[in-house]
Amino acid sequence: MFEQRVISANPMQGSLAAGVATLDRISKVTVSLAFLPLKRPISDAKVLTGRQKPLTEVAFLFAEIESEGGLHGLGVSYSKRAGGPGLYAHAKEIAGNLIGEDPSDIARLWTKLVWAGASVGRSGLATQAMAAFDIALWDMKAKRAGLPLAKLIGAHKDSVRCYNTSGGFLSSPIEEVLENCQASMGSGIGGIKIKVGQPDPMEDLRRVEAVRGLLGDFPLMVDANQQWDRPTAFRIGRILEQFNLVWIEEPLDAYDAEGHAKLAAMLDTPVASGEMLSSAGEHLELIRLDAVDFIQPDAPRVGGITQFLKIMTMAEQKHMKLAPHFFMELHVHLAAAYPHDSWVEHFDWLEPLFNERLDIADGRMAVPARPGIGISLSDQARAWTVATEAIAG
Template sequence: MLANPLAAGLAVGEATTDRIAWVRTSLVFLPLAQAISDAKVLTGRQKPLTEIAFLFAEIETENGHSGIGYSYSKRAGGPGQFAHAREIAGELIGEDPSDIARLWDKLVWAGASVGRSGMSTQAIAAFDIALWDLKAKRAKLPLAKLLGAHRDSVRCYNTSGGYLSMPIEEVKERITMALEKGIGAIKLKVGQPDPMVDLKRIEAVRNHIGDVPLAIDANQQWDRTTALRFGRIAEQFNLTWIEEPLDAYDYEGHAALAAELAAPVATGEMLTSVDEHYELIRNNSVDFIQPDAPRVGGITPFLKIMALADHKKLQLAPHYCMEIHLHLTAAYAREPWVEHFEWSEAMFNEKLEVMNGRMIVPNRPGLGFSLSEQARAWARDVHEVGKRP
């Protein structure tokens, strides 16, 4: 035990049986095989995406238990997340790794001057996810089972083959490859300056896949009038949902749209707190809520959003991060969706299995992944605190 356990803010007691001894954070950049564009690029608001920044947190305890978690950022913010994580990592040393909710609060207050959402909580997410991974590993259970699973597999859809930077023939080829892998649905990016181009692409994909579930994603680039008009025309394609038709913070606009359209409305991926998701839920803004665990601050706040969504009987389809969200969606009461991306597969030693339209919850303890040597080779900065057991 540490010489001064009271320094961690805890009294010594029988319930505390282990302490965090060592924390390592690393900033890793994943290069994409080709630059990709969605509607945000076509409107001139962002540049094509060429790489993804990952913030990894690795935690080990005095008794030899370990956990790994990650957060991420696209285009900007990765170095900022790493800098904040480096500032607050020392707050975990000497703490009981089981006290995850209290530690989340402690880390938030350690950086309170930069707020309780956005980059600060995205940095905290990597630690929070690592602590949940550690807890499930110590219990020798997959995280889904630790949380209380409703299912051992989750419906999955593919997005990485449907970007606007790809000509429609390439989109169809990638869709075919995804379906042959066993993926169960497709999401297509929309939001072209000319909506008729989008309609032609949707029609081409619908004809290509038949009755396979199809969703579209405008990445917040429509105004209310365009979203309503386009949504009404697109209803003929039997869409599973229309994603981010409006600005992420337009709660009232999404609510009006959801009330008017037959196609379900989905949004939430860009929000970075429980409170922001609560506004979506409170305003009846969505049919599918799409929180992103690293963006909202980790698994601890994500579980709060899940509880709120379940109370309102909403559908759940988290954004990205299939390695994490597979376990969380498996623990949701209503049949959810998880998003499949091939991009991150090089980062981990393990691969997730897809079969008959569903992603299989692995039987490995914790989240079930470990960092690959390739990922470590892509690290641009590493920081350690404490002493490795």
């Protein structure tokens, strides 16, 4: 049942006192919860090993922030399987803290929001809910400047290498995966990632061999979704060396930084991880130990763009490569602002949510020229919305 409410907040409660540099104030914040249904259930190794059920939908938290000056910012967070209603509930509780604030003070507002919900921590669901607000504020700031987000941050490139994931799930038989690979290459995609991590590693090897045979020298990645223990990862990683992979993703538990470091030191094939971590501090451990060659932060999971930029700075010092997880509409901007080699992940799942499309050609995704992130919610996104609440001053 669709729920819609409008509540009032004290516009100046806890707000920064006005100064000559305060040019605008936040006047309204709207949070919404929507569920995007997938065309069919999909499975990765977490399903085949019995840890999770097939994925049938993705929950999205939208934050829309309006200012007295007439600007509008859109932010997005998400959760797969459980968690969507929790994100929405936390966002509703803390949203009022933004009313009356200068929307340009993004770092200070991140701190204000994290302390408003500090009792439930500074990572996980709390920061994922905050991410929608943080992303909306950055969207607004770039729109104020009349610049694409990448240009506001400072772009190192105007396009980023991109690879496709959505055609390589384990729920698809190998014949379908091969068809999907051909279609992706024909669309201008620059790389293919397929899922591995099945209970029988030999079945994984057969799938990788079949895909490599089709692709030739075309860039190929594999993703084990945390399903190998250390001995299996070490053994299979050595066997996979022959396939000249761009990387092996999440070969171990996401929090096993020491194991990743040992594997990365042992293999010629690069190791990638980080998508399941939900704070900048958790990424610091991977970076400190040289545990990965490709760091894979997810802006909605780590608390938004403000925290993502901290991860980028830390990773840059180690000359790591960057491959953000999911949400290509945002991550193409962030990857373009990274000085070292970077990739973005192409998922066509999210396209119904937004009115705009991204341009892909010659293996690269172009940074859109539109101000801000360059996306707006579609009528379909509104139709999938099950609850919304507006907080106004």
